[in-house]
Amino acid sequence: MALLEVTDLVKHFPVTRGIIMRHQIGTVKAVDGVSFSVDRGETLALVGESGCGKSTTARAVLRLIEPTSGSVRFEGEELTEASTERLRELRREMQIVFQDPYASLNPRMPVRTILTEPFKIHGLDPGDRVAELLSLVGLAPEHQGRYPHEFSGGQRQRVGIARAIALDPKLVVCDEPVSALDVSIQAQVLNLLEDIQDRLGLAYLFIAHDLSVVRHIADRVAVMYLGAIVEEAATDDLFEAPSHPYTQALISAVPVPDPRKERQRTPILLAGDVPSPLDPPSGCRFRTRCPKFALDLSPDERQRCIDEPPALIDRGTGHPAACHYAETVAVL
């Protein structure tokens, strides 16, 4: 049994107009039927660009926002139906690290208080755990009395990580944990996340837009576009044999720090912007920007993209991709 099993998760936000006569004029389909699972001790990365719904998915999984529909099972237990009380108990097992550690740590609390809070909430005795946690994340136990503003960005993120692992969770959701950090500090925090996983055996649901970071840290990757997963594969498979046109464009657009390689590469340029999730295209959501749709397909083939949403299945490329005409293209 998977540690976390998410099936057909949907999160729609109503768009309303008017103050007294409030009425709904539309629905933002932020997450529109997403399914995935995370095994014990594994790292699954959800990647995509801004607005693709990756963070909303993460928050809906933890029920930090209420999902509209769908099922989230943690160790077999249905979270969407859990009572508030039960949910609080379960949160010991599922924690989150946010992108901006400055916004997610209380500026008026010293680190000691920040790290003893989780114990208090669950009626546990922290004992010597605060000092232990600090040294586990590479901070000195003397730092207990310091406030968040007295730390650098990288150190604050370490505090955020210490708080998340305080109660020995089985799953930690990492929402862009290194994107606010300088390059040399990113590597420190990524190594720390790996060390902790090795020592505590926890699983990560890793939300990121930086594909290089994802290739380094993830075991499996799911690529999201406009509220849905378009491709899912083991990490090296995804990067070496991407089969959805969006994944291919995404990988090809990331510059690599090697001028000689860069001169050999040409990014696949996508036309225009991501469509509004208020009114996503019919059929395949990616078709309005899809280079394959625009250049390679016959009118009949295109009609299928317009009429029929492609299922996320393996069409002979070795892993599932949501494209009627999925085929592997090497883009690195």
Next chain:
Amino acid sequence: MTPAGPEPLVSVEDLRVEFHTDAGVVKAVDGVSWSISPGETLGIVGESGSGKSVSAMALMGLIQQPPGKVTGKILFRGRDLLVASEDELRSLRGRDVSMIFQDPLTALNPVYKVGHQVAEVIQAHEKIGRIPARKRAVDLLVEVGIPNARIRADEYPHQFSGGMRQRAMIAMALALDPALLLADEPTTALDVTVQAQIMSLLSKLQEERGTAIVLITHDLGVVAGHADRVLVMYAGKVAEAAGADALFHAPRHPYTLGLLTSLARLDRRRTERLRPIPGQPPSLIRVPPGCPFHPRCPFATDICSKEMPPLTGGAAHIAACHHQDRVAEARAAAIEV
């Protein structure tokens, strides 16, 4: 560094920018020299607080003095901008030198229509009527790839997506065909597929117009893809400067090497842990004595904490390190090319 070939368009000599604060003097830029030729792209890389953006601001004459203090020379076609009058600077900005910023939403005026803002740049420098200026603005918006430019010109910045705003910024910056464009983290706020669109647009415009571009970024990938030469800054100083290939394949400064080995790579199977640079960049109020990088440097010896190493090497590749040869050896021994 002095490039071989044509007369440089801009040369910056021993530029220093200090800010006097209550906590002490912040040396944001501390004796930096570089030059750029027409049509060339110079990448300036460094982490937050390395002084890369402040040097660009100084070039545009945008540092308020006081609290700032700018010394050295910034020669544009041989004329020193640091002694130019405000009037001279004003006529130069936009026409000869222009700048695009990281966040186009704060750089565009939210209460004016986009087309109006582009036209304004043209009208500020040329005797031209409102209607022809607007026509040129629309043409520019077409050129930078804004669809339905005639209609979009009458929209406000908030109605544009991030990528479209950056395109509008580029239209403004290139309206008068400047010889030099300062691009300060032009794609940092954008998604990677949009970044690819914007960078390829900049390359295309540069090719057509022969614009020199100073590309300021923390993203070594963007630099590898677009810069001819690269300047690496650390704690307000130049750590290393070289042609892009030499810098990435044969770095001579431990900081450059550290940045490269600490990067997660998209194009490689994961083989081992990342090798981060230990510690963190120094506060610019208390820069370590000697080489500012020595507390984080695996190659450091006694001399490093006592003497600031000068920038040495040939004209094409210089680095400020006492142990350049050891860095080059370590690079050659440790990493596959």
